[in-house]
Amino acid sequence: xxxxxxxxxxxxxxxxxxxxxxxxxxxxxxxxxxxxxxxxxxxxxxxxxxxxxxxxxxxxxxxxxxxxxxxxxxxxxxxxxxxxxxxxxxxxxxxxxxxxxxxxxxxxxxxxxxxxxxxxxxxxxxxxxxxxxxxxxxxxxx
Numbered sequence: 001x002x003x004x005x006x007x008x009x010x011x012x013x014x015x016x017x018x019x020x021x022x023x024x025x026x027x028x029x030x031x032x033x034x035x036x037x038x039x040x041x042x043x044x045x046x047x048x049x050x051x052x053x054x055x056x057x058x059x060x061x062x063x064x065x066x067x068x069x070x071x072x073x074x075x076x077x078x079x080x081x082x083x084x085x086x087x088x089x090x091x092x093x094x095x096x097x098x099x100x101x102x103x104x105x106x107x108x109x110x111x112x113x114x115x116x117x118x119x120x121x122x123x124x125x126x127x128x129x130x131x132x133x134x135x136x137x138x139x140x141x142x
Contacts, residue, residue, distance in 0.1 A: 008042045008074075021052045027063055031070055040071040068108060075106035078141060081123040085112040093120035096137050105141065 013034060020030045030049060034041050041064055050057045064070045082088075082096050097107065115121035118130025124140055132140070 008038050008040075008045075010045070010048075012037065013042070013045055014048070017049060017052050026053055027055065027060065031064065031067075035070055038074075040074050043072050068110060071106075077104040077106065078125050079106045079108065079123075080137075080141070081108045081110045081113065083111070083113045083115070083119070083121045083123075084109045085116065087116040088113075088120040091119040095134050096120060096122060096132060098134070 016033045016037065017030055020026050020033060023029055027049070030053070031041055034045075043061075046057055046060050046064070049055070050060045053060075064072060082093055084093060110123070113121045113123055113128050115128055115130045120132055121128060121130050122132050122137060122140075123129070129136075129140060
């Protein structure tokens, strides 16, 4: 999911909501578009989504918190997704977490980037890399 981080704007968010609200099963398309536009889904906007789609706030919050791609706060810096699937675990993906814990990046665990033959794999701002070592990850982030 390519993400553009921008300051939250209720007017733009309302426009996205209006355009998608009539789709069958509109919640996911609305959330995906908000995430793509702002980089996160503002928790203060959840009641608006719920009202427009005739859902409870708990339903909307439940979907946002269930899917790992949705964030409820803006990401900091680069977005680094570290694959935690079996192939990457067996090749030491856990060693990749420490080099990126400095606060300048948003780290997200994912469960398969589809790059198992080149484990361990990471995705940085939408681009996938394989056979990543801690040193290579530091290099990719600099």
